[in-house]
Amino acid sequence: MVKVNFIGENKAILVEKGTTILAAAQELGIVIESPCNSEGVCGKCKVRISESSMKNVEEYGKHQLSEGEKEQGFVLSCQTTVTGHVDVKAVAKNRNKTLQILNHGQSFDIDVNSFIKKEYTSNGKTIVTAGGKVLGEEDGDTTTQNYGVVVDIGTTTLVATLVNINTGEELHSVSALNPQSQHAQDVLSRIKFASDDKGLDAMYSMIIKELNKLIEKAASHTGVLQKHIYEVIFSGNTCMIHLAANVNPYSLGKYPYTPAITGGSSLSYKEHLLDISRLGSIYLPPIISSFVGPDITSGVLATRLQDKEQVTLFVDIGTNGEMVLSDHGALTATSTAAGPAFEGMNISYGMRAEKGAIEYFEIDENGEIDIRTIEDGEAIGICGSGLLDIVGELVVHKVIDKRGRLASPENTDLKQSLRNRLVKIDGKIAFEVASGVYLTQKDIRQVQLAKGAVRAGIEFLMDAKQLRPEDVDEIQIAGSFGFHLRAKSLINIGLLPKEFEGKIDFVGNTSKSGGLAFLLNQKYRDEMESLVNEIDVIELSNGENFDRIFVDCLSFDKKSA
Structure with missing residues (x-):
């Protein structure tokens, strides 16, 4: 048995040789996120090992770490086993204390007639x-x-x-x-x-x-x-x-x-x-x-999509892109796998919506940058809303081209202030968003995949009902994450068509507000059970030409249909 000591947590545990640091932490109830299920691909379970302990660990996955991080003693806890006494300092702490989670959403007047x-x-x-x-x-x-x-x-x-x-x-x-x-x-x-x-x-x-x-x-x-x-x-x-x-x-x-x-x-x-x-x-x-x-279902109930006398598109943006199209009350639904990029996961400097996360990013006509962080903390990472802002602004100002490639620092078409932020990390170009916080080429690809998936779902849904973007009268963006987004950024990155500009409404956490209606009036249970059976569900995996549509939607110049 060998000892794993978590410095700062005042906790230690004896484990068998060959146990991962992550497994040791989990035994003690210490939270170290491993969203990729210990596959070693997300890079979120980084911990720092004391210099004297490095000889007592064996690593089998360093590909998510920069050379600088390796030199400082960082390892992936899910990919590092212990062979002797190890002192560990967990990186992610106090994760719920300043977390921003939306708890309100659009609703309607509910007559109380409870179950x-x-x-x-x-x-x-x-x-x-x-x-x-x-x-x-x-x-x-x-x-x-x-x-x-x-x-x-x-x-x-x-x-x-x-x-x-x-x-x-x-x-x-x-x-x-x-x-x-x-x-x-x-x-x-x-x-x-x-x-x-x-x-x-x-x-x-x-x-x-x-x-x-x-x-x-x-x-x-x-x-x-x-x-x-x-x-x-x-x-x-x-x-x-x-x-x-x-x-x-x-x-x-x-x-x-x-x-x-x-x-x-x-x-x-x-x-x-x-x-x-x-x-x-x-x-x-x-x-x-x-x-x-x-x-x-709760979102449909909260926004009364079935009662709409126009064309309304309801989109819940998160790890899944779920959407319902109401064509004068006739509902069609689909879902697409956006992945965790919008939540800041699988992003090099991505983080939850907590203190110090960049949540707003804008470039003015002179190339000067305005950044805002949650609770005005020192910038330490990028949350989902900030990520879409950053990518959208860089696309508009040609720092990112339509294929998603970062420009060269030698590109004289760019403002000098932006060129100065294009630096090399581990031999690859990255954009310095703030001091010590960077957007990499890999991060941009993750955003492309996520936005491409959601946009393709929207395109496929409209095509199925023979509707064009200009035919849509209202777009409702739902969800805690969606509420913190800006319409401008959604259009800049091409997640929504340009024709949707001026029609976008952020309706908040309708999952909760719709759930409230179910609690307070039992008639909505029967109503929605009946309505669900009438919704036309389109499975994108079975859709003809979906792959082609998805690939087309990866482009950052895909602003219109």
């Missing part, structure tokens, strides 16, 4: 019912103590909102990172990880543990007793709902990609160990398809 009701009887008991069915009784008059929780289970983040079911009042919202992202960043990786019993148990246990923390935190803040929380709404993509319900998502990763559950149903709290009333339950909104989940 959960309480009635005080003459014998001194309060009867609790769900959809008219008696769940049980409580001593005394507890009719005023009737609460629920709406949970937006995102691939990257979680938002839990405590709600007074009697009045419809939102009492308190709390948020956190989805802990599953420590092991697998995107949906496909998570499906693979959870396709056996051990992986599923890990994913399920992590999400339930974190949700209980959020529920306890919200209840404690408001003084609500958790025994008076009777229903929890799970709103998230199809894979996340499977994992939160402890259902193996294996079928989502194998043709014909059929969900093992369809939603529109309730689960008993007893089977899922949520810290709520013993009479409580979990409601799963209806699932549209394998990759268009209840979060989009």
